Amino acid sequence: MKNILLKSVILFVVMSGLNAQLANWSGRILNLSAGQLGMLPTVVFFGSLIIAVIGSVTILIFRRSYDSLWKMAVLFEILYLLMLLLSGINPFIYFIEATDNHLIDLMLYLNSIIVFLILYVFGLLYSKMMGANVKN
Numbered sequence: 001m002k003n004i005l006l007k008s009v010i011l012f013v014v015m016s017g018l019n020a021q022l023a024n025w026s027g028r029i030l031n032l033s034a035g036q037l038g039m040l041p042t043v044v045f046f047g048s049l050i051i052a053v054i055g056s057v058t059i060l061i062f063r064r065s066y067d068s069l070w071k072m073a074v075l076f077e078i079l080y081l082l083m084l085l086l087s088g089i090n091p092f093i094y095f096i097e098a099t100d101n102h103l104i105d106l107m108l109y110l111n112s113i114i115v116f117l118i119l120y121v122f123g124l125l126y127s128k129m130m131g132a133n134v135k136n
Helices: 004-029 040-061 069-086 100-135
Strands: none
Touching: 004 040, 004 069, 004 100, 040 069, 069 100
16 A cells, blocks of 8 residues: 555545435435435544544554555444534433434444445455456
8 A cells, every 4th residue: 555644534534424325215205394404424434534534643653553445444433423422412321211312323324334235345345356367
């Protein structure tokens, strides 16, 4: 990896956009009104961008430790889940009190895991393709 900081910023922006888009789709799937959905996708996107800045600074400081996309995606995921947890979003409260607001909280966690799995599969495919290019 030649420019690790540039790749990390691109990865973080992609993960931020996917999290925001899945938050938007979750609200639409649940048929939430505009008042209930509100600015959730925008807040998720800007929160994710703050996480991206924190992650980029972390990668800049510990450059030698983050040599793969996998490690950067794990860093983003940990920081994102920590942000959700610190903001008071509890994913398990939906099972105690089943309301739309608590379901959205649960969906934010599930969306984050889905984004991480998508990028994990993309990383596997990317490494396989690069491995095939090296062999040829």
